[in-house]
Amino acid sequence: RDERRDHTHGRIWRITANDRPVLELPDFSELSVNQLLDQLKAPEDWVRLYAKLELKTRPKEAVVKAISKWLTNLDTNHADYSKLQLEAMWAYQNVLHTSSNLVETLLNDDDHRVRAASVRLASVRRDKLPQHAEYFFTAAMDDHPRVRLEAVRALAELGTLDAVSQIANVLEYPMDRFLDFAIWRALRDNQDVWFPLVKQGEFTFDGNTSQLLFALNSIDNSNASATLINILSKQNEVRTSGFDLSDAISANADPKALDYVMQWLLSNGIVADRDRTAASINVAISASLLNKVTPSDPRKWVSTLKDAGLLQQQFKAIAAWKFVEGYQFIYDTAQKDGKHRKSAITALGIIGGQQAIEVLSPLATHNDPDIRAAAINALAKFALERSAEFAALDLASTHSIQGRTLPPILSQQTGIKLLIQAVDGKTLPTDNAKKAISTVRSTGNPSPELIAALRIAGKVDEAGWRLTQKLKESLLGEVRTSGDPYLGESIYRRKDLQCMKCHAIGGAGGKVGPDLISIGASAPTDYLIESLITPNSKIKENFHAIQVLDIDGQITSGIVIQSDDNALVLRTAKDELVKIQKSNIELQKETRSLMPDGTVDELTKEELVHLVSFLAQLGKVGDFQIGKEPFARTWSVLQFSNETHRVLNRTGIDSAAKSNDAFVWLPHYATVRGDVPTRELPVFKPHTQANPVSFLKASFEVTQAGQFNLNIENPAGVLMWVEGQPTAMRRGNATLTLDQGRYKIVLGVQHANRQQEAVRVLLTPSTNSRGQFQWLP
Numbered sequence: 001r002d003e004r005r006d007h008t009h010g011r012i013w014r015i016t017a018n019d020r021p022v023l024e025l026p027d028f029s030e031l032s033v034n035q036l037l038d039q040l041k042a043p044e045d046w047v048r049l050y051a052k053l054e055l056k057t058r059p060k061e062a063v064v065k066a067i068s069k070w071l072t073n074l075d076t077n078h079a080d081y082s083k084l085q086l087e088a089m090w091a092y093q094n095v096l097h098t099s100s101n102l103v104e105t106l107l108n109d110d111d112h113r114v115r116a117a118s119v120r121l122a123s124v125r126r127d128k129l130p131q132h133a134e135y136f137f138t139a140a141m142d143d144h145p146r147v148r149l150e151a152v153r154a155l156a157e158l159g160t161l162d163a164v165s166q167i168a169n170v171l172e173y174p175m176d177r178f179l180d181f182a183i184w185r186a187l188r189d190n191q192d193v194w195f196p197l198v199k200q201g202e203f204t205f206d207g208n209t210s211q212l213l214f215a216l217n218s219i220d221n222s223n224a225s226a227t228l229i230n231i232l233s234k235q236n237e238v239r240t241s242g243f244d245l246s247d248a249i250s251a252n253a254d255p256k257a258l259d260y261v262m263q264w265l266l267s268n269g270i271v272a273d274r275d276r277t278a279a280s281i282n283v284a285i286s287a288s289l290l291n292k293v294t295p296s297d298p299r300k301w302v303s304t305l306k307d308a309g310l311l312q313q314q315f316k317a318i319a320a321w322k323f324v325e326g327y328q329f330i331y332d333t334a335q336k337d338g339k340h341r342k343s344a345i346t347a348l349g350i351i352g353g354q355q356a357i358e359v360l361s362p363l364a365t366h367n368d369p370d371i372r373a374a375a376i377n378a379l380a381k382f383a384l385e386r387s388a389e390f391a392a393l394d395l396a397s398t399h400s401i402q403g404r405t406l407p408p409i410l411s412q413q414t415g416i417k418l419l420i421q422a423v424d425g426k427t428l429p430t431d432n433a434k435k436a437i438s439t440v441r442s443t444g445n446p447s448p449e450l451i452a453a454l455r456i457a458g459k460v461d462e463a464g465w466r467l468t469q470k471l472k473e474s475l476l477g478e479v480r481t482s483g484d485p486y487l488g489e490s491i492y493r494r495k496d497l498q499c500m501k502c503h504a505i506g507g508a509g510g511k512v513g514p515d516l517i518s519i520g521a522s523a524p525t526d527y528l529i530e531s532l533i534t535p536n537s538k539i540k541e542n543f544h545a546i547q548v549l550d551i552d553g554q555i556t557s558g559i560v561i562q563s564d565d566n567a568l569v570l571r572t573a574k575d576e577l578v579k580i581q582k583s584n585i586e587l588q589k590e591t592r593s594l595m596p597d598g599t600v601d602e603l604t605k606e607e608l609v610h611l612v613s614f615l616a617q618l619g620k621v622g623d624f625q626i627g628k629e630p631f632a633r634t635w636s637v638l639q640f641s642n643e644t645h646r647v648l649n650r651t652g653i654d655s656a657a658k659s660n661d662a663f664v665w666l667p668h669y670a671t672v673r674g675d676v677p678t679r680e681l682p683v684f685k686p687h688t689q690a691n692p693v694s695f696l697k698a699s700f701e702v703t704q705a706g707q708f709n710l711n712i713e714n715p716a717g718v719l720m721w722v723e724g725q726p727t728a729m730r731r732g733n734a735t736l737t738l739d740q741g742r743y744k745i746v747l748g749v750q751h752a753n754r755q756q757e758a759v760r761v762l763l764t765p766s767t768n769s770r771g772q773f774q775w776l777p
Helices: 033-041 043-057 060-072 080-094 100-107 112-124 132-139 145-156 160-173 177-189 190-199 207-219 224-233 241-252 254-270 274-291 298-307 311-320 324-334 341-351 354-363 369-380 383-395 402-410 415-423 432-443 448-457 469-482 485-492 526-531 606-615 640-652 653-655
Strands: 546-550 557-562 567-571 577-581 585-590 633-639 665-669 695-704 706-713 719-722 733-738 741-750 758-767 772-775
Touching: 033 043, 033 060, 033 080, 033 733, 043 080, 060 080, 060 415, 080 100, 080 112, 100 112, 100 132, 112 132, 132 145, 132 160, 145 160, 145 177, 145 369, 160 207, 160 557, 160 695, 177 190, 190 207, 190 224, 207 241, 224 241, 224 254, 224 695, 241 254, 241 274, 254 274, 254 298, 274 311, 274 415, 274 577, 298 311, 311 324, 311 341, 324 341, 324 354, 341 354, 341 369, 341 741, 354 383, 354 665, 369 383, 369 402, 383 402, 383 415, 402 415, 402 432, 432 448, 432 695, 448 557, 469 526, 469 606, 485 606, 485 633, 526 606, 546 567, 557 577, 653 719, 653 741, 695 758, 706 719, 719 733, 741 758, 758 772
Parallel strands: none
Antiparallel strands: 546 557, 546 585, 557 567, 567 577, 633 665, 633 695, 695 741, 695 772, 706 733, 706 758, 719 741
């Protein structure tokens, strides 16, 4: 019994190990500076702590000089080299000295704990680090949540609008409760920076509705919709921010707020920007469908949409708001060739019922793949068994569109069982069966029973990569001796692998998986091999997917992006954000990685070696390290269709820089170097076959007005439009004077006039210009 035990202090225990002696506490006051520094190598935290505290009492100049020498003498091959550097950084801090070179080195360390600690130190000593803001902005996009957490707190103390924007951007990465609170606190603390500008309609978090609503909720705004309506009503003219505000109102609108949004869009918005009005009406109707809200007078808005010529939105409104008088119009439109046929078919999926089945069934075997896909997907919303039957018929056809028809069925609780029944006894083309298996695996719910049924129907064997120690060692050896990272990058960019759909490199790409900007510098090669062949065995922290079953039998798999008391937001394997009301969730469970097994099964061993070699170089010094130059990395490319080709022929190629319902733009990403390969692009041949042309589009936001230089590398045959206006270039250079706001550039790449196979676009503020900007994803 310890003599200090009493009724106040309770039991006091001293625990010791039987097989080793008790550590003796050194007399730190008797140790020299160099001896104290050697104590920083001790494994015990308390020893290192007391050593640094003692250094604090010694002469500063002597300590700084000794630390510098101690760092120089460290073994760079030591397993804890970066941790020892970190101890030195904290030792410097104890005597109020800052080494900017050491801080920068540790900010780029492979260990997230070291990076996080360095961000905290940089925040504390920002007065001694001229580039501290750049450190924080970069750290906010780090792969690891702990680093992002430190960056959020550091940015919160900058007190600038750019910092607020970057704090809100962290919401786009996987979240946990610590980050959620940190962002909430940071936005709350900086409300004087952003809220007055929101009220004036001058700032809307880059038009990101979820970020705007999160920010408003952070300042205890109990009725965000009412606040936003008040802000919008005070705008004397229609601005881009007005549409952003209307989208934010729609997200949680009650019937009265929904009426206000429709009134504003169809009275004010449509006069200023018809295309943006149509997009915002779609947002409003989709939100009302999700929240089960109907405007007070659906007839009024259906009629107004018709008068405005917004038939696509009219169909959607009739279906979402159950305006029965308009159903016949949709039935008739779905059965006739025409511009709005697919919109009518989609609306039938919301209406449902026997008459909708009768209209959709013949269309589910239509020769036009777009009509066929729309009909099968519409049936999946209310007649799942019929949808599965038609999807199986499509799988047996020569030109299957399984990638478009299977996911909506697989997302339903009984969809897998119905598909197994539908393919039973059928003979499928082998390639179709293989593609279907890949689709099933990519859903996050890879049913072994369905995969087996598809293998039987398509006579597909189970050949594929199986990870063994022998294979791993063989691949490691070949990566070292014959791996070509340049070939590996071309394999990574192949559409059939869909790597870029899920992963970004330096922000260019999908957000389903972690950004691979530094994967080669932070992960050993054997880890990369295992991640590719058995992705479920290597899941990065905060990228574990969850699977949600709602009360309607809908299954959604994805990464948690945001969660509050009312709703859950998931990022799915399609890189889409899905909001689910928590009151509608019947079952929720953690599941596997969203990266499907078998992703690399179709690669040869040589191709796999090159792919691993490329990933192993990412982030290392050399050609596969993302630089600091602001190249445009995220683009959209205009897809070929007969209708798009007809529009360009009729109105000229300048129309590619303007909005048109016929145009479909899909994501396209630059290489690590920043090049945009032009040989991959869809081509159009308007008026002449002699000079085919492709179109690229990128967007950026000017946060501070000024003059900017835009440079296009390899500019031969390249035309440019800025905000829809032709813009002249001289040897690939253009000077732009821009006010604050968002801008869109479109490039027309004329292939007949080009020798090079890529373009690279760099935008920078002009010399002495105070302009600031950022490329938009």
